[in-house]
Amino acid sequence: MSGFFADIMWSDIGLATLDTLVMVSVSLVLTVLIGLPLGLALFLTGPGQAWERRWLNVALSAAVNVMRSLPFIILLIVLIPVTLALVGTSLGVAGAIVPLVAGAAPFFARLAEAALREVDRGTIEAVQALGATTRDLVLRALLPEALPGLVAATTVTAITLVSYTAMAGVVGAGGLGDLAVRYGYQRFQTDVMVVTVALMIVLVQILQMLGDRLVRRLSRR
Amino acid sequence: MIRLEGVHKRFPGAGGAALDGVNLAIARGEVFGIIGRSGAGKSTLVRMINGLERPSAGRVTLDGVDVAALAPADLRALRRRVGMIFQGFGLLSSATAAQNIALPLRIAGTPAREVAARVAELLGMVGLTDHADKYPAQLSGGQKQRVGIARALATRPDVLLCDEATSALDPETTRDVLALIAALNRDLGLTIVLITHEMDVVRQVCGRVAVLHAGKVVESGATVDVVLDPRHAETRSLLAEEGGAPSYRHSFAGEIVRFTARGEAAAGPLISRIARETGTEIAILEGRVGHLGDTPYAQLTLGLSAGNIAAARAALAQAGVIGA
Ligand SMILES: Nc1ncnc2c1ncn2[C@@H]1O[C@H](COP(=O)(O)OP(=O)(O)OP(=O)(O)O)[C@@H](O)[C@H]1O
Numbered sequence: 001m002s003g004f005f006a007d008i009m010w011s012d013i014g015l016a017t018l019d020t021l022v023m024v025s026v027s028l029v030l031t032v033l034i035g036l037p038l039g040l041a042l043f044l045t046g047p048g049q050a051w052e053r054r055w056l057n058v059a060l061s062a063a064v065n066v067m068r069s070l071p072f073i074i075l076l077i078v079l080i081p082v083t084l085a086l087v088g089t090s091l092g093v094a095g096a097i098v099p100l101v102a103g104a105a106p107f108f109a110r111l112a113e114a115a116l117r118e119v120d121r122g123t124i125e126a127v128q129a130l131g132a133t134t135r136d137l138v139l140r141a142l143l144p145e146a147l148p149g150l151v152a153a154t155t156v157t158a159i160t161l162v163s164y165t166a167m168a169g170v171v172g173a174g175g176l177g178d179l180a181v182r183y184g185y186q187r188f189q190t191d192v193m194v195v196t197v198a199l200m201i202v203l204v205q206i207l208q209m210l211g212d213r214l215v216r217r218l219s220r221r
Numbered sequence: 222m223i224r225l226e227g228v229h230k231r232f233p234g235a236g237g238a239a240l241d242g243v244n245l246a247i248a249r250g251e252v253f254g255i256i257g258r259s260g261a262g263k264s265t266l267v268r269m270i271n272g273l274e275r276p277s278a279g280r281v282t283l284d285g286v287d288v289a290a291l292a293p294a295d296l297r298a299l300r301r302r303v304g305m306i307f308q309g310f311g312l313l314s315s316a317t318a319a320q321n322i323a324l325p326l327r328i329a330g331t332p333a334r335e336v337a338a339r340v341a342e343l344l345g346m347v348g349l350t351d352h353a354d355k356y357p358a359q360l361s362g363g364q365k366q367r368v369g370i371a372r373a374l375a376t377r378p379d380v381l382l383c384d385e386a387t388s389a390l391d392p393e394t395t396r397d398v399l400a401l402i403a404a405l406n407r408d409l410g411l412t413i414v415l416i417t418h419e420m421d422v423v424r425q426v427c428g429r430v431a432v433l434h435a436g437k438v439v440e441s442g443a444t445v446d447v448v449l450d451p452r453h454a455e456t457r458s459l460l461a462e463e464g465g466a467p468s469y470r471h472s473f474a475g476e477i478v479r480f481t482a483r484g485e486a487a488a489g490p491l492i493s494r495i496a497r498e499t500g501t502e503i504a505i506l507e508g509r510v511g512h513l514g515d516t517p518y519a520q521l522t523l524g525l526s527a528g529n530i531a532a533a534r535a536a537l538a539q540a541g542v543i544g545a
């Protein structure tokens with residue numbers, strides 16, 4: 001490398017990329033673990049569904065809406081005490097996980113709910129007519145039927161998390177966003193900013209491609 | 222076996238009642254048809270038999286047990302005794318034919334080895350052995366409905382509910398599926414409740430039928446009687462609406478009579494005999510000849526022209542029933 005990119009510390013970029021990958025994957029796993037049950041609850045407690053609970057549905061829905069209406073940057077700051085209590089630090093990769101999951105889980109829950117709504121009403125009813133418990137219905141019908149939609153939702157969420165990690169960089173989370181801000185913005189090293197942004201674009205493309213492929217393989221319609 | 226007593230159903234927010242005081246008794250081992258036009262309340266009615274819907278008033282009982290009063294676990298047990306097939310099939314698109322058929326067995330907690338054997342047996346019964354590993358999207362409508370039937374029968378129910386089971390199928394596939402349903406009734410002694418909006422489906426398989434109109438049963442009885450001698454205007458209009466090619470009855474110059482015969486009379490060369498004996502020209506303008514259960518019947522629109530028309534009418538009236 002020479003010219004424009006001559007002054008870049010490539011090892012820094014490598015480490016930052018790794019940080020971003022760790023943040024995205026760890027928070028994605030936690031987001032799905034929390035968001036999927038939440039999405040199921042939103043769906044099942046809804047009107048006319050197997051576990052209809054009017055007020056629980058209203059409460060869950062309102063809570064999710066509140067979390068989703070907070071700009072992520074605000075969430076990052078507001079959650080600092082919570083993060084400190086949970087992981088002992090609000091800095092670095094570990095400190096970023098809590099706000100990332102808090103921001104992404106409600107988002108994923110809504111996407112999961114939408115994917116579950118796509119499951120054919122007649123199919124759900126037919127499975128209930130077979131004498132299924134709600135558990136049977138969820139595990140043997142709803143989740144398998146909604147799987148392609150849930151994978152698509154996971155892809156969208158992963159990509160959202162990539163941009164969230166960049167924002168988390170602003171409050172010292174590490175990763176590519178942090179690098180872009182520290183070098184590109186604060187020290188006017190435009191070359192670093194260009195490289196980090198390019199890497200994020202590549203990451204997003206790869207995630208989308210993998211997600212789309214998986215959805216295509218799973219679709220049986 | 223299945224009784225509906227004064228069943229009412231009103232949906233919240235809906236205008237009128239979906240069901241308005243329905244009384245029905247369906248006996249063990251019969252094929253009972255429920256016919257009516259869209260919105261008559263047919264689906265609402267069958268869905269009460271397996272507790273997918275509860276009556277607003279009245280009772281639905283299965284072997285004397287009030288379906289709506291069952292605890293959730295008992296209702297699930299009842300549903301394993303009552304198979305149901307749907308117009309839209311209701312198959313899992315993410316599961317193969319074999320996996321779809323296995324679903325009720327898995328839900329019932331059947332051991333895996335027994336599941337495999339039972340699924341193979343059911344696939345054979347509905348003639349889909351070669352399609353076991355296909356997904357619904359790879360099957361024709363008739364094949365999908367066969368998967369639906371096999372799934373409904375997996376837990377060896379003694380009642381089969383069919384909600385417009387053939388409405389999504391073409392006439393030939395409909396005949397195949399109805400023949401399968403009739404065979405299940407004959408061979409397994411299954412009690413079958415069959416919902417339809419097509420009189421021809423009733424003719425093909427139902428021993429008895431109830432006509433549902435705006436949430437009320439307006440006529441019911443043996444299929445032969447209801448079809449050949451309809452009493453209620455709704456039944457007549459359902460019968461009259463059955464398409465068929467437009468006849469040339471309107472351009473016929475002469476006397477037109479509707480003639481219905483059943484039994485012996487319908488089986489013989491009745492029309493040609495009357496034409497010969499009375500010396501009358503008789504044209505058959507429209508007609509349907511066949512069997513309803515074991516009863517042969519002929520339902521004809523005849524055009525009487527030259528000859529002794531009065532004598533021909535008298536002879537017809539003696540052999541069957543004549544109307545305008
Ligand atoms: N879940 C529901 N909520 C409100 N109204 C309903 C509901 N289900 C059915 N209805 C109403 O009840 C009436 C009877 O409906 P039902 O589905 O039983 O008719 P159907 O005879 O099966 O008609 P189709 O031949 O079109 O299937 C209709 O007026 C319908 O709009």
Ligand SMILES: [Mg+2]
Pocket residue numbers: 263264265384385
């Ligand atoms: Mg219906």
